[in-house]
Amino acid sequence: SSGINAEYGGPANNIQSVNLACLASFDEDCIERDYDFAGADIAIKEDVSSIYKCVELCEHMTGCVAVSYIPSDNVCYLKNKRRGNYPHPQKGVISAYIFCNPLTGNVS
Numbered sequence: 001s002s003g004i005n006a007e008y009g010g011p012a013n014n015i016q017s018v019n020l021a022c023l024a025s026f027d028e029d030c031i032e033r034d035y036d037f038a039g040a041d042i043a044i045k046e047d048v049s050s051i052y053k054c055v056e057l058c059e060h061m062t063g064c065v066a067v068s069y070i071p072s073d074n075v076c077y078l079k080n081k082r083r084g085n086y087p088h089p090q091k092g093v094i095s096a097y098i099f100c101n102p103l104t105g106n107v108s
Contacts, residue, residue, distance in 0.1 A: 030100035036093040037068045039085025041077050048076040051094045058098050068095040 031051060042063055048054050051069045054076035058064040066079040070093055082097050 031094055031096045033094050034089060034091050035087065035095050036090035037066050037077075037079055037081075037084030037087050037095040038090075040066075040079045040081035041084075042080045043078040045076040045078065046074065048074050051096065054078075055096055055098055065099060066095065066097045068093055070094075 043057075043061060045054070045057055048057065048069065051067070051071070054067045054069040057076055058067045058078050061078055063080045064078045066082055066084065068077045068079065068084065069075070070077075072092055083095075087095075
């Protein structure tokens with residue numbers, strides 16, 4: 001873990017900076033912009049402020065493995081399938097598989 005902390009310049013006990021670094025990596029490598037993981041919804045959450053909050057909601061819901069987020073409406077769709085039932089390009093939708101490795105973009 002010292003390599004990760006050194007890379008981001010944060011002290012080993014600074015949990016917040018490590019979490020922010022992981023979110024930044026998740027955004028860069030694991031999010032599919034203008035792509036909808038349609039179907040396989042297990043919950044719909046309104047008034048969600050960001051894709052990061054959407055992913056966080058999924059991480060805390062049993063059975064959730066992916067999300068699609070519509071920033072213009074602040075709506076988060078929590079999914080129980082990795083890419084939903086009907087994945088397809090869709091302008092204005094951001095989707096993510098929550099078990100993606102944030103450092104490589106590969107699934108774990």
